[in-house]
Amino acid sequence: MQVDPRGQRVAAGITTFVLVLVLVTGSWALLAAQAVVFAIGALIGLRFSPYGILYQVLVRPRIGPPAELEDQAPPRFAQGVGLVFAAVGVAGYALGTEWLGIGATAFALGAAFLNAAFGFCLGCEMYLLIRRVIPNNRSDREVPA
Structure with missing residues (x-):
């Protein structure tokens, strides 16, 4: 499935705002x-x-269709990475280990900000790197006789 990359930047902008609020409030x-x-x-x-x-x-109807679409797998992987950092942050805050909550939230904020401000999706790049290192259908696997 293909997605509009502009939507990912808008989502990253909202995420950036939410994560800044988390760091300010400790919520x-x-x-x-x-x-x-x-x-x-x-x-x-x-x-x-x-x-x-x-x-x-709210946004896409006002700006029209995208010039190009992108595969949704890398941004979905990035959302999964964000989920891991957010879960660690929630655990840190909830268990009274505030430094862990702040640190995990700050890492997620950094990644979200990079995407929102510069269009650089850190999680997407991680996905692509992992796919290069561990391809789906490796030709060097032994085929059973």
């Missing part, structure tokens, strides 16, 4: 809500993510 509940957003994007699909729906309804 593990807000970080947990962001983790749910990440989980929906990673597990169900970007199109069904709350930020994806906001983009489809």
